[in-house]
Each structure stands twice: as structure tokens, then as C-alpha cells.
Amino acid sequence: AQSVTQPDIHITVSEGASLELRCNYSYGATPYLFWYVQSPGQGLQLLLKYFSGDTLVQGIKGFEAEFKRSQSSFNLRKPSVHWSDAAEYFCAVGYTGTASKLTFGTGTRLQVTL
Amino acid sequence: EAGVTQSPTHLIKTRGQQATLRCSPISGHTSVYWYQQALGLGLQFLLWYDEGEERNRGNFPPRFSGRQFPNYSSELNVNALELEDSALYLCASRRIGSGGATDTQYFGPGTRLTVL
Numbered sequence: 001a002q003s004v005t006q007p008d009i010h011i012t013v014s015e016g017a018s019l020e021l022r023c024n025y026s027y028g029a030t031p032y033l034f035w036y037v038q039s040p041g042q043g044l045q046l047l048l049k050y051f052s053g054d055t056l057v058q059g060i061k062g063f064e065a066e067f068k069r070s071q072s073s074f075n076l077r078k079p080s081v082h083w084s085d086a087a088e089y090f091c092a093v094g095y096t097g098t099a100s101k102l103t104f105g106t107g108t109r110l111q112v113t114l
Numbered sequence: 115e116a117g118v119t120q121s122p123t124h125l126i127k128t129r130g131q132q133a134t135l136r137c138s139p140i141s142g143h144t145s146v147y148w149y150q151q152a153l154g155l156g157l158q159f160l161l162w163y164d165e166g167e168e169r170n171r172g173n174f175p176p177r178f179s180g181r182q183f184p185n186y187s188s189e190l191n192v193n194a195l196e197l198e199d200s201a202l203y204l205c206a207s208r209r210i211g212s213g214g215a216t217d218t219q220y221f222g223p224g225t226r227l228t229v230l
Contacts, residue, residue, distance in 0.1 A: 032217050034218070036221070041202075041226070042223055042224070043118075043120075043204055043221040043222050043223040043224045044204065044206075044221040045221070046218065046220065046221075049218055051217065090157065092157075094217055094219075100145070100162055100169065100170060100208075100217075101147065101159040101162060101170055101172070102147075102149075102157075102159065102206075102219060103159070104156060104157040105156075106156050107156065107157075
């Protein structure tokens with residue numbers, strides 16, 4: 001069964017500092033990988049996705065993520081964090097076909113200090 | 115292009131009642147997914163509908179049910195509400211295709227269900 005691990009429950013960074021959120025997955029085939037962001041009381045907004053090809057993917061709001069098959073990882077990065085980036089971030093792995101669904105990690109809450 | 119919409123925004127029910135939540139997918143999307151985000155339990159897959167049929171179901175009791183209408187909108191029904199059903203219910207839609215961009219789920223803002 002597929003699973004996603006986000007080892008960091010809560011991260012605090014200073015505005016302007018770099019950010020890396022970790023995500024590890026367990027899946028028997030080449031995964032479809034996603035990062036979503038959720039502001040308090042809101043739905044999920046897609047930041048970026050990986051299906052195939054270039055292992056470094058660019059997303060919205062200056063985020064990027066790198067797929068590393070050897071490490072089963074899909075870490076999210078941003079070179080300079082803004083106060084508005086404070087939110088909860090979810091990594092997810094997707095099935096295709098008849099079992100289509102997303103399996104989410106437990107999320108990482110990002111706090112940004114000024 | 116309008117995104118996924120959900121109604122109502124908030125819903126307050128008492129234990130034992132029934133709740134009905136609604137979702138309208140993005141135009142051109144035929145698949146609708148429901149997820150539950152309960153405190154301490156994370157985001158859990160509930161149901162998947164495509165072309166009016168239930169295609170997959172998560173590990174939830176039968177009192178969680180739903181349907182998809184010919185216009186691809188969807189309803190989630192929760193019968194015999196229990197306190198632990200209090201959660202944010204998220205709907206997502208997807209355009210079925212051969213993979214790639216069509217395998218992306220786009221989420222609505224959610225319905226906050228509170229069971230008293």
C-alpha cells in the first residue's frame with residue numbers, strides 16, 4: 001500500500017530564509033507526486049506536481065520540488081520565505097486507474113517569523 | 115474558469131441527524147472525490163465518483179454515501195451523525211484522461227461539519 005511520510009510536524013523559519021519541507025513516499029511504481037498548501041480553514045491549493053520527466057519541478061509562489069527516486073523523496077523548497085507562506089503543507093501520492101485517489105502525508109505546519 | 119465549489123460553507127447538526135454536502139466540479143471535469151479532514155486524523159479519502167458511478171471507497175462505514183448527478187455535481191450524505199464526524203469535508207475534481215495533467219485533483223474550499 002502506498003504511504004507518505006512528512007517527518008516534520010511543525011517548522012519555524014525567519015522571513016527571507018530558505019525553506020525545505022521533507023516528504024518520503026512508499027509506492028510500488030513510479031508515483032504521481034503532489035504538494036498542496038492549506039491556509040487556516042481553507043481548502044487545498046496545488047503548488048506543484050510531478051508525473052515524469054525532469055525531476056526538478058517548478059510550482060507557483062516560487063516553490064520547487066525535486067523527485068529523487070533513489071531516496072523515495074519529493075522535498076519542497078523555496079529560496080526565500082515570505083510571511084504569507086505561513087500555512088500547512090501536504091505532500092500526496094496519487095494512484096491512477098480504478099483505484100484512483102490521493103494518499104496524503106500528515107502535513108507540515110510552517111510558521112514564519114518576522 | 116470557476117474552481118470547485120462546495121456548499122454549505124458551514125453545517126451544524128446534532129448527533130443522529132443526517133447531513134448533506136454538495137460539490138460542483140470544474141467545468142469539463144467528470145470525476146469527483148470526497149475527503150475528510152478530521153482533527154488528529156489528517157486527510158482521508160472517502161469516495162470517488164466518475165460518470166455517475168461510485169468507483170472507489172475509503173475505509174468509512176456505509177452511513178457515508180453519495181451520488182453524482184448527470185451534470186457531474188455530487189452530494190455526500192452522512193447518516194446517523196456521530197460526534198467524530200465533525201470535520202472539514204473537501205471535494206476535489208479531476209478530468210479523466212490518459213494521465214499527466216489530467217491526473218491532478220483540484221480542491222474546493224470545503225464544508226465544515228460540526229456535530230453537537
